[in-house]
Amino acid sequence: MSRKNALAAAVAAALTLGTVTVLATQSTAAASSTARPGAGFKAVSADVRAEALRTADREAAAVAKSLGFGADERLVAKDVLLDTDGARHVRYDRTYRGLPVIGGDLVVHYDSNGKATGSDQAHPGAIKVAGTTPKLSASDASAAAVRHAKHVKNAKAGASDGSTLVVYAVGKVPLLAYRATVTGDGEAGAASREAVILDAASGAPLDQYELHQGVTGTGNGVTAGQVSIETTQTGSGYTLTDASHGGTVVYDSYNSSQSNPKQNARAFTKSTNSWGTGTTSSRESAAVDASYGLAKTWDFYKNTFNRSGIRNDGRGAPAYVHVDTGLLNAFYDDSCFCMSFGDGSSQNGNTPVTALDVAGHEMSHGVTAATANLNYSGESGGLNEATSDIFGTMVEFYADNANDPGDYFIGEKLNMSAGSLRRMDNPASDGSSLGCWTSGAGSVDVHYSSGIGNHFFYLAAEGTGAKTIGGRAHNGTTCNNDTFTGIGRDKAAAVWYRALTTYMTSTTNYASARTATLNAASDLYGANSQERYLISKAWAAVSVGTALPDPGNGTPTPTPTSSPTGSPSPSPSGSPSPSGNALTNGGFEQGTAGWTQSADDITSSTLQPAHGGSWYAAMMGYGTNATESLSQSNIAVPSSGSPKLTFWLKVSTQESGYTAYDTLKVNVNGTTLATYSNANASAGYVQKTVDLSAYKGRSVKLEFAGTEDTYLTTIFLVDDVAIG
Template sequence: MQARRSLVLAAAGTLVAAVLSQTGAHSAVAQPPAQTADAMAVDAAASLVDSRPSQLHASANDSFVRHGVISSTNGLKYIPYERTYKGMSVVGGDFVVVTNATGQVLHTSVGQSDTINLTDTTAKVTKAQAEATAKSALSKVDSTGAAEQVVYALDSTPKLAWKVSVVGRDDEGPSKLDVIVDAATGQVLHKQEHVLHGTGTSGWNGPNPVTIATTQSGGTYSMKDPNLTNVSCQDAANNTTFTKSTDTWGNGTQTNRETGCVDVLFAAQTESKMLSQWLGRNGFDGNGGGWPMRVGLNDQNAYYDGSQVQIGKNTAGQWIGSIDVVAHELGHGIDDHTPGGISGSGTQEFVADVFGATTEWFANEPSPYDTPDFLVGETINLVGNGPIRNMYNPSALGHANCYSSSIPSTEVHAAAGPGNHWFYLLSQGTNPTNGQPTSTTCNNTTITGLGVEKAIKIFYNAMLLKTSGSSYLKYRTWTLTAAKNLFPGSCTEFNTVKAAWDAISVPAQSADPTCSATGTVTVSNPGNQSSTVGTAVSLPLSASGGTAPYTWSATGLPAGLSINSGTGTISGTPTTAATSNVTVTAQDSTGKSGSASFSWTVGTGGGNCSGQKLANPGFESGATSWTATSGVIGQHDSNGQPSHSGTWSSWLNGYGSSHTDSLSQSVTIPAGCKASLTFYLHIDTAETSSTVYDKLTVTAGSTTLGTFSNANAASGYVLKTFDVSSFAGQTVTIKFTGVEDASLQTSFVIDDTALTLS
């Protein structure tokens, strides 16, 4: 076996805080007979969550809080959830359920990768110690919030932690920081900044006079939007909204604050129209509102901090309230108020740049104003150096055109390069015919763009799939899923999204969806099912493609079960022990149909449902009963990888080069039995980023039970548990597959496996 290196702990993932309008704790409440589209979406999501499918990684101590339904175009609905564990908030435990216009569940986007199983919830680090640690994160601290005990489960093994908010200043200026402190060691697990600094162009828009909507009260007019809650433009010197006796504003002087507010309010109202007309979004926060915008920041900068937008000036003293600056900063607010909160791992600035560029295109101003293009800061020299970012060729300004593993740790504005390049290729392609410049790719391919409106619809709907711990890799999966959901029956958009990610070197992910035949209905196969006589079941099904709504039917259902023709949910209580071959069919409104077939075994739950079924579960008999890549099963203590118990274990990967290892065994699970797969897993890595590069995938037959990566690295072994009861009555192959990329090793060490019946 090739020599492998000693291993180091992976860096913790990125923390983001979802800021959503809470509608209350989830409960499965019967809906009135005439359901609205939102009610159908809530009901479908509730049914799914109540069934606690494996993808939620739900423990017996988990509870869920549902937030408000987010509506998008094409009838899509997004229902975000937060998670608590024994009453504590779970950082990284959020997820989103997506439904179509008829309440069918299309997709579930889950942030958490492991089930929480904390043996001790008593913190060794005191609350005061955690607060003191958090204060040290800023050079100047104005205030510190009380430490809150949480579970940290963001792309890592769940840990007990403290969450502390501190407000003050750092090297870049104002700071509003959430600090996560390990409750056992006192180490900082993660920091999340809520003041998002941006930079932009001049405050000139036109042609003049521009039209802005203001509020009149008696004989006084104010620069307050009459249709958007909390949206106004103020003087940053005193946070007072500009008012006057006439509805004529500004004098055309770019150093005048009132003139700056004309530009700011005009840009904000233009972006609000774009959100409504192109994306179906109600205001910047999704609920018809936004934040005060303040002109007068004494800095070559602008920022959003969760409660306001501050607009600064260029080196000539001119306020920088142009369309792309204001839309960029408000784009941070949109990001903050979609599921998963502020994007991380180097994606947050490209997200905001996308909203800046899109609003420019929606406004379509003529020259010499802020014309539609893909330059950031092109109408004024913010610091005397011309545009500050170039979306069609980021390298022209020293930023990367192509993604690499170093991007997530790059300075956030420079890290926007690959994402900006991706959006340009998606919307304009490599050789636009509308006067925009050509753009090269990192793989020498040619791409035909979809146009800005279609591109932003796909990207925005990907943001509605966002969970905490977002990254370039996850945005690839989310945008592919969004394209498939938005344009069922067409693969053109999906293939363009995929080609654009490939063109900037963001690699394919195991969670990426696929797109095949056009104009057909595809029913998602739920896999083989197992249940017990007398125990109620509920199995939601989903379909895509064709033209909704779907009409559902089924053949071969076990006695006592039926399918709801409108929702596609199979429910009831099985009455007879038997194995059935079930076929479910969804027919769309035009008569096209698709089907999926699977077996359903109903057992009595008694008899032979006990014991452990894997042979040689701890590998103490070497490779007996297992099939494995050479060198995986062995006595690895001398190489720095001790076993969990005994002297033998299985060590997958750890080479620091492109390599695939596997370990498998076939096992028969008796009909009618509950079955649980458990194993102890130790992961260590030389990767220093939370980005996923090396993966271990656990499968039962063709079903993926779980995926682990370098981002899950931790000291010691961690017990993993998966319910495999759905394979009762079958012989199934349990398989572990480790895939390592070209550099920086990750080792996956497995020991003491078991498949236990009950």
């Protein structure tokens, strides 16, 4: 069927449903039909998703108990994702005595047989606070929030938001806190909003972040060119209501304030079905761009990842154009489940903020809020912004619009003096963004620390070297002078989406994001795939971790695996202890036999993976000052050859960077022979070897000694220990 006839058929079919595919003032090239890799998820109807959520809620109490949570804690199912192989991933929010817990979210993974295979927790373990009666009143908290606000000037307490009691569990020691909202002059204009988290006892600030998660800049008004948009026919005409994309409605805000964009809002209506003039003289032109961009973003998520809208429930979010006056911003606000687009200012010729990658960026903030809900501060805030840049860019490639071809420049159609807002291939080119991770990344504005994630994604997708993409020159340089090829942007996007929705939590930092993407690559392409190896290379190239050993299998292979946790699969034999093992029960398959432990470390819990068999030792993970030991005495070290200790170690941590805050030491007869730490974080088990030649023919005591500091957790998993 010709493209013209196909369009006519589509219009006829749409009319029977009360919607019409119309041509605005310009026309786009057809979207690319190139197959894109999925993320292992299958499409589900709203009814199936609702029943899955009800099932998750019924399971919540048992899940909380199995994870060791306290009697005051409750889990509330937020989302359920189903893999094509039957695996299930349930995301929960947590409450404590009825109060919401910031940093209490988690994801529990189940295999196709319904067996729990692991979990990812923003705050591992139980939460406990001294009490839920604050020393500070709500009004005093609001006043303190005004004093401590740092993202807005001339701050004042929010008129309607007030101060709400919460439990703040982002650090190792949970605290009773207030979440307050202030408004003032900021990056988003005179009505900028900022959240301030305060200690409910002292009023000391614990965290602050902007509530408008948007791109600072402006659109070009008619950047999309001539495009088809979906409208709805009424008795007397048409409205900008897109029934094909969850009933998304684009409203004219008529310069309502950012805090209440619907205050003066009116629906766009007219008797004819032709919208906009391609210039800012028509208020419809910005609406055409917004409608087109949001529809393309919806289609990208639906056709690439089987995701139906922001919350995966088939419901579209309202969008408002012409918000405020002189607003150089666009943003998503989860509190109203809506998106707002400003008209720009004299700084950029008063051009609206409605470009395609802006729409993709803002709608992706909603997807992040509905999934990992990455905190909008510190390194997790940088990841939040990077996620929107990544998927806003992917929407541009997906749309395949000749007027706005895909590239890795953010906001290149926004009429900015610098030519764009950000560059993913070279983030530092703007003089502010970070292209390489540093220990101070968490204290940098999230729009600038996002450069680390953007740079990683570009290198993972495109590799190193100079190339032209979308008619623009790109150059993939690295922080370690490495050179390598990429896995392709579609595969890189699949890895990032699965990591975001399946493994990341609200407190994920860059080190944890590396682990999450390695798990995701393992799920999609295999634990020993070239894709997973190149993902590790891309992280090392932005100074996050080191590259994995090259699996030596040449070019990336697209065949995904069905492993839901991303941990390396055990060998068919269950990885038995090597022959001649001088240790008793080195694989822990006989429980505690032969071992002395200071805590209940030896376990067969399915919420963490074993390397071989079903049993393993899980040490530390308290999130506070703690020590532990696991030991075995009277071990006869062989008297010939080159005796050695071998074991498999998996390290999961909330710490960032490569300073050793939490450690696991290997002691033999009281002497430390090896030390591992949070800096050794790994996606799966890694074999370790310790030379025991100095102890030939002697009887020794082997001890694993763990130490954790007062802030953020590290868990050391030990399995298949052998001396021979």
